[in-house]
Amino acid sequence: MVSLLSNPLATSDQLASSPSQSDGLTPDLEVSLRWAGSTLIQSAGILLRLPQPTIATAIILFQRFYLLASFRSFPVLATCHAALYLASKLTETPAKPRNIINVTKYLLKTPSASPVSPAQKEAAEGEGAYVDEHMYLYHRTRLLDMETEILKALGYQTHTGLPYTLTINYAQTLDCLSKPLLLRCFGYLTDALLSPSMLYLTHQPNALAAAALYLAARDEKVKLPEGWWEMFDVDREDLGFLVAGMKSVEEFVRSQKEAWGDGVPWDEKELEDAVRKRLHGAE
């Protein structure tokens, strides 16, 4: 599926003004909710056997949405559900709301199934990792509403060009295509989805692809010609920024996991508690 459209990017104003923060969230809470939501989507997508382009699309839609909306007004879990559902339709690999809801429930209830698992205590309390019919209908209604809320917030502009296949083209052009190299590239590109700098909202796919290739080539000790990124319309400054951003994701994720051993505040009540706590802490 080729498209000449470039991705809509966040403006500097949008990056500077966060609706969540205007709504009383501290910056660290916002960063963490973004990370947790993106990670939940990635893990759920894998369990749902959705292809990575679908998962990446969902994460990008999720992040674009919270560029324009507040985590306090639109609870994170329903947005994760809806982003997955919408992305699955957009990429012609439709997933069922029931499966999406069951999978996130499973992920949030199962200790160490993923970095997003919250308190182990709940699992210990014997709550099953299934969703009863009542809860299912509740989540489903919210999912469907959130789907349109996302479309509305994005002005139905859902185009999400991805860098994955571009890296293949670039590596081919540079005559360095190999499986280990490609796997590393894809690893960096998937990591980059979790970056607190929202790399996919600030850069076009060609720059992301070049940065991933740069890092992968370095890891694999592949020599590339001087200034090769210019062939792909990427300038040095952007490349440097993205390379730094991609490299720091691992450390960022480690710090988030450490900070949120008990799980991030997924539900509205937990979030309100967290907001209150921070408010008092600051005073």
Place this chain on the structure above:
Amino acid sequence: MSSRWTDTAEDLAEATRLKEEKAAKRAAKERKRREAAAAAAAAAAATPTTSPPASKRQKTRNDASDAIAPERAKTKEPKLLRFNGATISACRHVETSYERLNHIEEGSYGIVSRARDLETAEIVALKRLKLERETDGFPITSLREVTTLMASREHPNVVRLREVVMGDTLKDVYIVMDFVEHDLKTLCEDMAEPFLLSETKTLLQQLLSATAYLHSHWILHRDLKTSNLLLNNRGQIKIADFGLARYTGDPAPPLTQLVVTLWYRAPELLLGATTYGFEIDLWSIGCIFGELLTRNPLLQGKNEIDQLSKIFELLGVPTESTWPGFRRLPNAKSLTFPKHSATTGSLLRTKFPLLTKAGVDLLGALLRLDPKSRISADDALMHEFFREEPRPKAAEMLPTFPSKAGQEKRRKAFSPGAPVRGDAPVLEGVVGGGVFGGVEEEAAGAGFSLRMGR
């Protein structure tokens, strides 16, 4: 010639008022345009050829601290940039952005209406999406309509999507397009004379050019027909109604066969092919070509079987050599073909006695039964037909069709609608029962009959 969009005295008065209003707004618009141009330049700079302002901001933010940058918005995003792929911005509200003038499809539909942009006074078309009965959220078909339309909106012969707006509820969604004065179906019905050959060439060329563009972007339209082709007063065709369009790939994914309005539906679809490609759009274009020449739909079947028999009547019954493997198509098994071989030849020559040899050749190439040997949009554009005399007329020289005030409702000729859609989420690859499922029916054509049944 009449246009049903400006057919009342009120509308005329409205048009006059508008003209004045427009003059007044021209200065404002000019300013807007300059702003937009500047912003577009900035947006172009935001592609990675140079450093994007967004990432710059991000950089400083990253380097310093997580604190919110103090400087605030100086300029609003210019509205004209809405869909340029440059910004992420929310839907506007239909009521505060547009004033609805009248329904375009006189009551029968009520879903496409003419409206005025309150900011610029431009006239637009609003198409309300049918979402009330949806139970699975925003329908995948509507998502495809918006995404494919958005991806092709830059082509001069595709109706330009302006934005998507919403009403008060989440089920109230409108596609906003440039308003286009006529559609080809109505024009063909109302015209005293058919288009001249030179004019037909221009229209066909534009249609092929847009279709080639769609296909090169992996978009199948799947509902090309005269009522979905709009024509403005500058002689430009605009392909509209992407309600059945979707992206395809190589190899093509399994696709539903419930596409394309019957009269424009390719034989492989009628025979139940489980995979199909861009060729189906070219078949439709062949039908449209024929219709432009005579002002009448070329193949007016009463049902699927009748449609097939009309097709074979005009173009001959396929044989293993003209369409290798067609007998293995799901619905071909239940077809009974006549024994006489005289019916395998094409009657196009006789049907279009005034058309040149090249013209008949192109028409035949578009209406090739075997999709594999059907001409592509790119090749059709290169066809001799467009180079021989009379040459395609310049679009601006095409006749315009002035509107008569007070013109009453047009009498509507019967024509079948597009296949069901939006009623249920279309599960690609699943064909409900099959078009020929269980029917025992006979359709008589000239000189042969088709017998359907299990």
